[in-house]
Amino acid sequence: MAEYETFTHDVLVIGAGGAGLRAAIEASAAGVSVGLVCKSLLGKAHTVMAEGGIAAALANVDDRDNWKVHFADTMRGGQYVNNWRMAELHAKEAPDRVRELEAWGAMFDRTADGRILQRNFGGHRYPRLAHVGDRTGLEMIRTLQDHGIHRGVDVHMECTIVRLLRDGDRVVGAFGYERERGRFRLFRAGAVVLATGGIGRAFKITSNSWEYTGDGHTLAYDAGAELMDMEFVQFHPTGMVWPPSVRGILVTEGVRGEGGVLRNREGRRFMFDDIPEPYRAQTADNEEEGWRYTQGDKTARRPPELLTRDHVSRCIVRELKAGRGSEHGGVYLDISWITERLPNAAEHIKKKLPSMYHQFKQLADIDITKEPMEVGPTTHYIMGGVRVNGDTQMSTVPGLFAAGECAAGINGANRLGGNSLSDLLVFGKRAGEHAATFARANKPGAIDASQVDEAARQAVEPFGRGPEGEGPYQVQYALQAMMQDLVGIVRNEDEMQRALAGLTELGARARRVGVGGHREYNPGWHAALDLHNLMTVATAVTRSALERRESRGGHFREDYPDKSAAFGSVNVVVRKEPDGGMAVSRAAIPEMPQELKRIIEEMK
Numbered sequence: 001m002a003e004y005e006t007f008t009h010d011v012l013v014i015g016a017g018g019a020g021l022r023a024a025i026e027a028s029a030a031g032v033s034v035g036l037v038c039k040s041l042l043g044k045a046h047t048v049m050a051e052g053g054i055a056a057a058l059a060n061v062d063d064r065d066n067w068k069v070h071f072a073d074t075m076r077g078g079q080y081v082n083n084w085r086m087a088e089l090h091a092k093e094a095p096d097r098v099r100e101l102e103a104w105g106a107m108f109d110r111t112a113d114g115r116i117l118q119r120n121f122g123g124h125r126y127p128r129l130a131h132v133g134d135r136t137g138l139e140m141i142r143t144l145q146d147h148g149i150h151r152g153v154d155v156h157m158e159c160t161i162v163r164l165l166r167d168g169d170r171v172v173g174a175f176g177y178e179r180e181r182g183r184f185r186l187f188r189a190g191a192v193v194l195a196t197g198g199i200g201r202a203f204k205i206t207s208n209s210w211e212y213t214g215d216g217h218t219l220a221y222d223a224g225a226e227l228m229d230m231e232f233v234q235f236h237p238t239g240m241v242w243p244p245s246v247r248g249i250l251v252t253e254g255v256r257g258e259g260g261v262l263r264n265r266e267g268r269r270f271m272f273d274d275i276p277e278p279y280r281a282q283t284a285d286n287e288e289e290g291w292r293y294t295q296g297d298k299t300a301r302r303p304p305e306l307l308t309r310d311h312v313s314r315c316i317v318r319e320l321k322a323g324r325g326s327e328h329g330g331v332y333l334d335i336s337w338i339t340e341r342l343p344n345a346a347e348h349i350k351k352k353l354p355s356m357y358h359q360f361k362q363l364a365d366i367d368i369t370k371e372p373m374e375v376g377p378t379t380h381y382i383m384g385g386v387r388v389n390g391d392t393q394m395s396t397v398p399g400l401f402a403a404g405e406c407a408a409g410i411n412g413a414n415r416l417g418g419n420s421l422s423d424l425l426v427f428g429k430r431a432g433e434h435a436a437t438f439a440r441a442n443k444p445g446a447i448d449a450s451q452v453d454e455a456a457r458q459a460v461e462p463f464g465r466g467p468e469g470e471g472p473y474q475v476q477y478a479l480q481a482m483m484q485d486l487v488g489i490v491r492n493e494d495e496m497q498r499a500l501a502g503l504t505e506l507g508a509r510a511r512r513v514g515v516g517g518h519r520e521y522n523p524g525w526h527a528a529l530d531l532h533n534l535m536t537v538a539t540a541v542t543r544s545a546l547e548r549r550e551s552r553g554g555h556f557r558e559d560y561p562d563k564s565a566a567f568g569s570v571n572v573v574v575r576k577e578p579d580g581g582m583a584v585s586r587a588a589i590p591e592m593p594q595e596l597k598r599i600i601e602e603m604k
């Protein structure tokens with residue numbers, strides 16, 4: 001084996017967002033040595049972008065809330081294909097994780113009597129999102145980082161992992177490169193936690209940043225782990241649509257939680273036109289009641305703008321298809337109308353939604369206290385990911401754990417807003433704890449030199465082809481455009497078969513990709529290496545979406561527009577075959593205990 005700079009940790013955490021940081025803190029607290037690797041600078045993870053808040057049944061604003069209601073809301077939102085054990089643990093443990101964050105120094109917005117303030121969000125029956133204005137993620141990551149650094153976690157910034165290393169079945173390390181110098185790094189580890197976030201960059205219009213190319217999903221898949229629910233991609237209903245340079249950037253659901261309404265070009269609040277049956281009893285049937293709900297009236301039901309994201313996105317698409325869209329191909333989201341109701345509305349909006357105010361002022365020259373925003377769906381989140389044990393977060397490969405957005409299970413077919421930040425805290429902690437236990441219980445494995453040398457050889461291949469090869473950005477763009485068009489919000493067999501054929505062609509192009517220059521800070525090279533990940537997750541999404549012949553949550557098929565009972569009891573799983581092909585299968589969802597079934601029935 002060639003000589004590489006080598007680091008040894010009991011637990012190696014890949015990804016420094018909320019899940020990775022929380023895992024690192026917990027593993028370190030268990031007394032093992034911890035390394036934390038991230039693709040960009042510490043603090044720049046996706047988590048920092050989170051706006052609306054952390055969902056936890058603290059019951060500070062509405063004392064009717066408790067873990068059972070949160071559990072039932074999460075299962076209903078996920079349309080009952082969630083890993084019910086994860087949904088249960090999440091609902092039970094989220095309040096403690098939020099209070100712990102507060103004890104570590106997070107400064108939340110407050111109720112009048114000094115408790116953590118909670119806001120309304122789509123699909124949550126009661127105000128449940130602990131928040132800091134619309135900059136909750138920033139406060140969360142700042143707090144976790146401070147705490148993690150003081151715990152003695154070793155951080156390896158701007159280092160991208162390209163391969164997990166195995167000894168037999170077990171994962172024993174990872175191999176990657178430094179972004180700045182292009183030098184390789186070898187990590188030996190007793191256990192590895194993947195916390196690499198999402199896959200949004202597999203689509204053209206997305207709220208996700210450049211980092212979210214499905215790396216953790218692909219690392220796990222290549223190492224033999226199963227991926228689950230990959231067809232369930234969340235298209236958030238409200239991304240910016242204009243100007244083109246900002247298309248896809250998120251407009252937080254907090255706008256609707258604070259009273260913002262959706263209108264089409266005719267000025268109609270179209271969300272009242274289509275309220276799904278399971279939500280009818282909980283949803284306001286007139287504008288007045290909806291407004292009262294957003295102002296904390298406990299006798300009122302929530303406005304239809306706060307229905308689940310999958311449904312709101314589809315309603316927007318329906319308006320667009322019917323020619324009732326806004327000037328630049330979206331619909332109108334209006335919070336300025338509350339000036340009719342509140343005396344100090346402009347100040348109130350700026351206080352509650354400071355980032356949204358500045359985002360629209362600076363990027364679109366729109367004053368949201370005076371005029372409506374134009375919004376449309378944007379690829380936001382993937383419910384699918386590494387298949388894990390609900391209690392330990394270990395994948396189907398020993399020694400390999402996953403937490404946060406790159407893991408599957410808790411959200412089922414659709415995630416409720418705010419449930420990601422709480423997922424990171426609950427399952428980041430669990431992953432860190434169990435990875436530390438695994439590392440302690442098992443002797444260090446051996447590093448296989450041939451795996452390392454092969455990973456290094458493959459990584460530098462694009463230089464051999466040089467600038468005459470295919471351009472990595474051209475292939476990336478073609479992939480994103482195709483996924484957006486053919487495997488987007490509304491899907492059908494014919495288009496997805498075309499996408500599969502397109503993926504085969506793009507795979508051939510990806511293998512011909514070449515880059516010029518050298519290894520020191522070379523973004524073209526990094527983009528070339530990301531392509532393998534994008535291709536893998538795009539294929540997994542398409543193959544899984546073809547397999548699920550029904551519509552459920554984030555997955556809508558116009559050729560199978562209804563839910564099917566048969567698919568309601570299975571998850572779709574993909575894994576890598578020995579010949580490199582992708583096997584797709586259905587896995588039966590384990591029977592839910594009576595006690596949990598009863599809770600769901602009671603909350604209907």
Ligand SMILES: Cc1cc2nc3c(=O)[nH]c(=O)nc-3n(C[C@H](O)[C@H](O)[C@H](O)COP(=O)(O)OP(=O)(O)OC[C@H]3O[C@@H](n4cnc5c(N)ncnc54)[C@H](O)[C@@H]3O)c2cc1C
Pocket residue numbers: 014015016017018019020037038039040044045046047048049050051052053054055136137159160161162176195196197198207208209211215216250380381403404405406417418419420421422424
């Ligand atoms: C604009 C926006 C607003 C949001 N608002 C909310 C909200 O209000 N509430 C909520 O619950 N959710 C929200 N979400 C979703 C939520 O922020 C994310 O799902 C969550 O932060 C993901 O956290 P994570 O820890 O799993 O990963 P991330 O925070 O995405 O971090 C991933 C980490 O992995 C690293 N990484 C990736 N690949 C590699 C690699 N190959 N090698 C090394 N490191 C790697 C990255 O550098 C990064 O450090 C929002 C998302 C966006 C985009």
